[in-house]
Amino acid sequence: MTALQTVQITRRVDPHLSIDRYDPEGELMLLHFGPQHPSTHGVFRMDLYLDGEKVVKVIPHVGYLHRAVEKLCETLAYVQITPIVDKNDYVAPMTNEQALNMAFEAALKLEVPRRARWMRTLFAELQRIASHLLWLGTFALDLGGALGGGSTVFIHCFRERELVLDLFEEVTGARFHYNTHTIGGNRHDLPAGWSAKVHAALDVIGPRLDEYEAMTLENRIFLDRTVGVGKLDAELALELGITGPILRACGVDHDLRRDAPFHAYDEVKVNVVTAQGGDCLARAQVRLGEMRESVRLVRQMVDGVPEGSINSGKPVKLPVQTKIPPGQVYVAIETPRGELGTYLVSDGTQFPYRLKIRPPSLHALSALPYIVPGGTVSDAVAILGSLDPIMGEVDR
């Protein structure tokens, strides 16, 4: 870690810089990066204005995966929306379902049974491990095959991610898009002997996190590509609404699991992982630390899941007739990517009048015009990978 340097951020980059004013005589090159590019994590486009190899201005273009989810939700009954939002953040579907159903429960003032709360927390933490593993694998791919030759880190991370997916598959029957949360609780109870399998999976994953740290944080090439790249200062991150690991990598100690507890997070102690620097390395450090913390939390909780009902409701004939009182409600949870919120406007019927999903990735991407200029094209790839955007929830 001797290669750590500090880059002083003197003034904020102008995201709406006029190219004509930059250098009237200079020959700038316009490079279209995406929408189809292996390191855009889906379909995302950046227009990079280049002065030689140096990026002068960035115009991000989103919307290539705009699937009209919010319009679709207005036409669906409340219990039908859960499988729709699964597809938003498709790397962490469990947390999508939680954020949505918690908003409905808050609007209905419905208490979720303690067992269901613990199960949701367990699922969220396991999902965090799976999501960060996928991020680490693809981020290492973005940084080039130099990390251990070819796609070593990618292959390793997917090996462990499958273990987590197997656990979910045993509970819900699906590898992802689980549709296991519903209004008032969960649909699927934990099968017998599940906690032993969780411990067995964590016995594999836990020690391998050390391997990943050795492969990345002690790798000279990894450090060269990440240290001081994409520096984001805390004040700008807050203004942009950036949350989650990216904000914590700027040194801001903020995590909704601890600061606005939901589910069972008020019954366990969550250690918030932060890092200093706000660069790509700090983001990697935070995510690797969070995986350890999640392993610890799951180990702590999995044996103590309380007995009882998993759904607070009594059986009804027509679940699609669920009505929510008129009013507006906003509920947010901490997903692997940050604050995922649901803003619900209800008109008293069984359909939402307006359902706005507040995705953490959209806010993360809005930092690109500030942090990419000044770097090179290869830095742009590293920065984009370190933000961990999921285009499904960016565009919705």
Place this chain on the structure above:
Amino acid sequence: MGVKTVDDGAAFEHPLYRTLLSVPGLTVATTALDQVLTWGMSNALWVFPMATSCCGIEFMATAASRVDIDRMGTIVRATPRQADVMVVAGTITVKMASRVKKLWDQMPEPKWCIAMGSCAISGDFYRNLYSVVPGVDTFLPVDVYVPGCPPSPEALMHGFLRLQEKIRKSRKGETVTPETNSELLRVTRPSIPRMVDHERTPEMDRAQIESADIATEVEVTPAVHASLAPEPTELASNISGPDLPAVLTELGIAATGELGPPLVPARRHLEVASRLKSRGYRQLVSVVATHWVPGTARKGKVPDEPEHFEVSYLLRTVGAGSRVATWAVRLAPGEPVASLFQLFAGADWQEREQYDLVGVMFADHPDLRRLMMPENYDRHPLRRDLPANLPYAPWR
């Protein structure tokens, strides 16, 4: 595509064609050569992943550790120029469709296409929405359909094996028998013209279109679910935090509004925002615009209230005990509201999104362009008086 028989060859007849046919043993040699070529083609399928969303993750899982399609000579190439098979994995939107077509045209012949997942096959539940292409075979000749949402890695593997079979048989002039499992073919598709494909018969398509009417109806079955307040009588929770009333009192603003956040006069909402920011609400959470149209809300708002917009702003404090403050601004159609960009840089994208989808105007915004829909789109699709299936040529 298509099978070149001797009859087809007559159209391209070369002067030397008949002469060469008369050379003894040459036909045997070319048949042998053709078999070698077929063997090579079907066992070295280089894949270009057109991965846009959730199916892309399962595609990655297929290429990664557990399933590992490399075993059958299937290597993932990120560029169309080095690929034989395009796997369309994920939803294709109208904004993306022209790019997919362009990439398909860049692939050298011979080439094949696999539609992976319900979205690529038929658009899935997004198929009637304003921004989604109902099936990629409306503009690409699809060879193999892999159903699922998303298909498991094993299903995609099966798809590759069927493609290999198709290549081998079609080069010998034989036809490929379609899947015999009728459950796999129960995919609902809207009645729009498809590219000619070899496996599907018109009867099959017709049966599927007829079954689409049944499948789109809501299935109501007696099930165990949350029982919910049958007739709402009280308001949903008021979502503004404790600091907002104090700020409003300080500024001498009498907030109005029931059933939602306090309504602030549009000309004073910047004062509220800056006062909240100085009180520690440093993070911009979201901007949500709702379009209220008389007749569309059954309860919650007075039915004869004139058409108007409500823009809600959400700010958050950072750290322990994090709180959200929410206020709203009510606007007549066409009336602008001052942009929050000078106070919160994140308002840039948030306001662009609401302008794009709902059509609210923001004064003094530095760059008020569409965020999600293409630049030349002429509607604001989240308006309540517009249907979800807005026309978009040539798909609907």
